[in-house]
Amino acid sequence: MSIKFLFTALSIIILMATLPLPVRASSDARFPADWKQWKLVKSIELPSAETKMPKNMSPLYKETVRRYNWVYLGKSIKLDIYVNPAVMDEYIKGGPYPDGFTAVVAFREANVIFVTEHRNNKAIYGAYDEKGHDITKNHSSFNPKTCAKCHYFYKECRTRYGICSQLPDKPVQQPISK
Numbered sequence: 361m362s363i364k365f366l367f368t369a370l371s372i373i374i375l376m377a378t379l380p381l382p383v384r385a386s387s388d389a390r391f392p393a394d395w396k397q398w399k400l401v402k403s404i405e406l407p408s409a410e411t412k413m414p415k416n417m418s419p420l421y422k423e424t425v426r427r428y429n430w431v432y433l434g435k436s437i438k439l440d441i442y443v444n445p446a447v448m449d450e451y452i453k454g455g456p457y458p459d460g461f462t463a464v465v466a467f468r469e470a471n472v473i474f475v476t477e478h479r480n481n482k483a484i485y486g487a488y489d490e491k492g493h494d495i496t497k498n499h500s501s502f503n504p505k506t507c508a509k510c511h512y513f514y515k516e517c518r519t520r521y522g523i524c525s526q527l528p529d530k531p532v533q534q535p536i537s538k
Protein backbone atom coordinates (compact mmCIF):
# COMPACT_ATOMS: atom_id res chain seq x y z
CA MET A 361 0.00 0.00 0.00
CA SER A 362 1.53 3.29 -1.07
CA ILE A 363 1.85 6.26 1.22
CA LYS A 364 -0.11 8.29 -1.31
CA PHE A 365 -3.03 5.84 -1.15
CA LEU A 366 -2.99 5.87 2.64
CA PHE A 367 -2.92 9.64 2.67
CA THR A 368 -5.86 9.88 0.25
CA ALA A 369 -7.87 7.35 2.25
CA LEU A 370 -7.13 9.21 5.46
CA SER A 371 -8.17 12.56 3.97
CA ILE A 372 -11.46 11.07 2.78
CA ILE A 373 -12.18 9.65 6.22
CA ILE A 374 -11.38 12.97 7.90
CA LEU A 375 -13.49 14.87 5.37
CA MET A 376 -16.47 12.57 5.89
CA ALA A 377 -16.21 12.89 9.65
CA THR A 378 -16.38 16.67 9.44
CA LEU A 379 -19.33 16.87 7.03
CA PRO A 380 -22.58 17.76 8.77
CA LEU A 381 -24.89 14.77 8.98
CA PRO A 382 -28.15 15.22 7.08
CA VAL A 383 -31.16 15.18 9.40
CA ARG A 384 -32.90 12.01 8.40
CA ALA A 385 -35.87 11.72 10.71
CA SER A 386 -38.45 9.02 10.48
CA SER A 387 -40.96 7.54 12.91
CA ASP A 388 -39.78 4.79 15.24
CA ALA A 389 -43.35 3.79 16.13
CA ARG A 390 -45.54 2.33 13.38
CA PHE A 391 -48.93 3.80 12.38
CA PRO A 392 -51.88 2.00 14.01
CA ALA A 393 -54.55 1.79 11.28
CA ASP A 394 -57.34 1.22 13.84
CA TRP A 395 -56.57 4.00 16.37
CA LYS A 396 -60.05 5.53 15.92
CA GLN A 397 -61.49 2.40 17.52
CA TRP A 398 -59.27 2.78 20.60
CA LYS A 399 -60.49 4.17 23.92
CA LEU A 400 -60.69 7.96 24.17
CA VAL A 401 -59.34 8.61 27.67
CA LYS A 402 -58.82 12.33 27.65
CA SER A 403 -59.48 15.46 25.59
CA ILE A 404 -57.50 18.56 26.37
CA GLU A 405 -57.23 22.02 24.88
CA LEU A 406 -53.76 23.11 23.83
CA PRO A 407 -53.82 26.87 24.42
CA SER A 408 -53.11 29.31 21.61
CA ALA A 409 -49.68 30.90 21.18
CA GLU A 410 -50.96 34.16 22.72
CA THR A 411 -52.24 32.57 25.91
CA LYS A 412 -50.31 33.62 28.97
CA MET A 413 -49.48 30.48 30.86
CA PRO A 414 -50.38 30.48 34.54
CA LYS A 415 -47.40 30.72 36.88
CA ASN A 416 -48.34 27.55 38.71
CA MET A 417 -48.45 25.43 35.56
CA SER A 418 -46.01 22.51 35.78
CA PRO A 419 -42.74 22.78 33.79
CA LEU A 420 -43.76 19.69 31.80
CA TYR A 421 -46.98 21.32 30.61
CA LYS A 422 -45.34 24.68 29.99
CA GLU A 423 -42.76 23.05 27.75
CA THR A 424 -45.41 21.02 25.95
CA VAL A 425 -47.50 24.10 25.19
CA ARG A 426 -44.46 26.08 24.08
CA ARG A 427 -43.27 23.30 21.83
CA TYR A 428 -46.55 22.52 20.10
CA ASN A 429 -48.75 25.63 20.09
CA TRP A 430 -47.57 26.42 16.51
CA VAL A 431 -49.08 23.20 15.09
CA TYR A 432 -52.51 24.72 14.39
CA LEU A 433 -51.02 28.02 13.21
CA GLY A 434 -50.82 29.33 16.76
CA LYS A 435 -54.55 28.81 17.40
CA SER A 436 -55.74 26.68 20.30
CA ILE A 437 -56.54 23.12 19.34
CA LYS A 438 -58.21 20.10 20.93
CA LEU A 439 -56.00 17.09 21.60
CA ASP A 440 -57.58 13.66 21.98
CA ILE A 441 -55.68 10.92 23.77
CA TYR A 442 -56.64 7.38 22.77
CA VAL A 443 -55.30 4.23 24.44
CA ASN A 444 -55.03 0.83 22.78
CA PRO A 445 -57.73 -1.23 24.58
CA ALA A 446 -55.32 -4.20 24.71
CA VAL A 447 -53.16 -2.26 27.20
CA MET A 448 -55.86 -0.36 29.12
CA ASP A 449 -55.09 -2.19 32.39
CA GLU A 450 -51.41 -1.35 32.04
CA TYR A 451 -52.27 2.30 31.30
CA ILE A 452 -54.36 2.54 34.47
CA LYS A 453 -51.53 0.98 36.49
CA GLY A 454 -48.89 3.20 34.86
CA GLY A 455 -47.11 0.37 33.00
CA PRO A 456 -45.04 -1.64 32.31
CA TYR A 457 -46.33 -2.32 28.80
CA PRO A 458 -46.04 -5.34 26.52
CA ASP A 459 -44.52 -4.88 23.07
CA GLY A 460 -46.92 -3.20 20.62
CA PHE A 461 -49.11 -0.11 20.27
CA THR A 462 -49.81 1.91 23.40
CA ALA A 463 -51.49 5.26 22.73
CA VAL A 464 -51.99 8.11 20.30
CA VAL A 465 -52.65 11.79 20.69
CA ALA A 466 -54.64 13.23 17.81
CA PHE A 467 -54.52 16.89 16.77
CA ARG A 468 -57.49 16.21 14.50
CA GLU A 469 -58.02 19.74 13.17
CA ALA A 470 -54.35 19.90 12.17
CA ASN A 471 -54.25 16.36 10.69
CA VAL A 472 -51.44 15.29 13.05
CA ILE A 473 -51.32 11.98 14.93
CA PHE A 474 -48.60 11.24 17.50
CA VAL A 475 -48.05 7.55 18.22
CA THR A 476 -46.39 5.76 21.13
CA GLU A 477 -45.50 2.11 20.92
CA HIS A 478 -43.55 -0.03 23.39
CA ARG A 479 -40.64 -2.30 22.66
CA ASN A 480 -38.63 -4.04 25.38
CA ASN A 481 -40.20 -1.87 28.09
CA LYS A 482 -39.22 1.31 26.30
CA ALA A 483 -41.52 3.77 24.57
CA ILE A 484 -40.81 4.63 20.95
CA TYR A 485 -42.49 7.46 19.08
CA GLY A 486 -43.80 8.46 15.67
CA ALA A 487 -45.71 11.25 13.92
CA TYR A 488 -48.13 10.77 11.03
CA ASP A 489 -51.01 12.40 9.24
CA GLU A 490 -54.42 10.74 9.45
CA LYS A 491 -53.73 8.71 6.33
CA GLY A 492 -50.60 7.25 7.91
CA HIS A 493 -47.97 9.24 6.01
CA ASP A 494 -44.86 9.85 8.08
CA ILE A 495 -44.58 13.58 8.87
CA THR A 496 -41.47 13.52 11.09
CA LYS A 497 -39.48 15.40 8.44
CA ASN A 498 -41.88 18.35 8.48
CA HIS A 499 -40.62 19.84 11.76
CA SER A 500 -37.90 19.12 14.30
CA SER A 501 -40.49 18.83 17.07
CA PHE A 502 -42.00 15.83 15.20
CA ASN A 503 -38.66 13.99 15.38
CA PRO A 504 -38.95 10.90 17.62
CA LYS A 505 -35.82 12.04 19.45
CA THR A 506 -37.66 15.23 20.50
CA CYS A 507 -40.58 13.15 21.77
CA ALA A 508 -38.29 10.87 23.78
CA LYS A 509 -36.37 13.84 25.21
CA CYS A 510 -39.50 15.17 26.87
CA HIS A 511 -41.21 11.86 27.65
CA TYR A 512 -38.04 10.52 29.30
CA PHE A 513 -36.79 13.76 30.86
CA TYR A 514 -39.80 14.50 33.06
CA LYS A 515 -40.23 12.19 36.03
CA GLU A 516 -44.04 12.18 35.58
CA CYS A 517 -43.57 10.42 32.22
CA ARG A 518 -40.29 8.54 32.77
CA THR A 519 -41.60 6.66 35.80
CA ARG A 520 -44.60 5.53 33.74
CA TYR A 521 -42.52 4.02 30.97
CA GLY A 522 -42.57 7.03 28.65
CA ILE A 523 -46.31 7.75 29.01
CA CYS A 524 -47.19 11.22 30.38
CA SER A 525 -50.98 11.27 30.77
CA GLN A 526 -53.15 9.59 33.35
CA LEU A 527 -56.87 9.07 33.56
CA PRO A 528 -58.58 12.37 34.39
CA ASP A 529 -59.94 10.95 37.65
CA LYS A 530 -56.38 10.42 38.83
CA PRO A 531 -54.99 13.90 38.39
CA VAL A 532 -51.38 14.20 39.43
CA GLN A 533 -50.42 16.87 36.96
CA GLN A 534 -52.12 20.05 36.27
CA PRO A 535 -54.47 19.84 33.30
CA ILE A 536 -53.89 22.18 30.39
CA SER A 537 -56.60 24.82 30.36
CA LYS A 538 -57.26 27.77 28.10
Ligand code: HEC
Pocket residue numbers: 402404420421423424425427441442463464465474475476485486487501502503504506507508510511522523524525526535536
Ligand atom coordinates in the same frame (compact mmCIF):
# COMPACT_ATOMS: atom_id res chain seq x y z
C1 HEC B 1 -42.38 18.95 25.74
C2 HEC B 1 -42.87 17.65 26.12
C3 HEC B 1 -43.43 16.71 25.12
C4 HEC B 1 -42.96 16.41 23.87
C5 HEC B 1 -41.74 16.99 23.16
C6 HEC B 1 -43.83 15.40 23.34
N1 HEC B 1 -44.81 15.09 24.24
FE1 HEC B 1 -46.17 13.61 24.07
N2 HEC B 1 -47.09 14.25 25.76
C7 HEC B 1 -46.63 15.23 26.60
C8 HEC B 1 -47.56 15.43 27.68
C9 HEC B 1 -47.43 16.41 28.84
C10 HEC B 1 -48.63 14.53 27.46
C11 HEC B 1 -49.87 14.33 28.35
C12 HEC B 1 -50.91 15.40 28.16
C13 HEC B 1 -52.00 15.28 29.21
O1 HEC B 1 -52.09 14.31 29.93
O2 HEC B 1 -52.81 16.19 29.34
C14 HEC B 1 -48.28 13.79 26.26
C15 HEC B 1 -49.05 12.76 25.72
C16 HEC B 1 -48.67 11.98 24.65
C17 HEC B 1 -49.40 10.81 24.19
C18 HEC B 1 -50.60 10.17 24.86
C19 HEC B 1 -50.07 9.06 25.79
C20 HEC B 1 -49.24 9.66 26.90
O3 HEC B 1 -48.02 9.54 26.87
O4 HEC B 1 -49.84 10.31 27.76
C21 HEC B 1 -48.74 10.36 23.10
C22 HEC B 1 -49.13 9.16 22.25
C23 HEC B 1 -47.62 11.23 22.86
N3 HEC B 1 -47.61 12.22 23.84
C24 HEC B 1 -46.73 11.08 21.83
C25 HEC B 1 -45.74 12.00 21.53
C26 HEC B 1 -44.97 11.98 20.31
C27 HEC B 1 -45.07 10.93 19.23
C28 HEC B 1 -44.14 13.08 20.36
C29 HEC B 1 -43.17 13.56 19.33
C30 HEC B 1 -43.62 13.67 17.96
C31 HEC B 1 -44.39 13.74 21.64
N4 HEC B 1 -45.37 13.07 22.31
C32 HEC B 1 -43.69 14.84 22.09
C33 HEC B 1 -45.44 15.92 26.46
C34 HEC B 1 -44.61 15.88 25.34
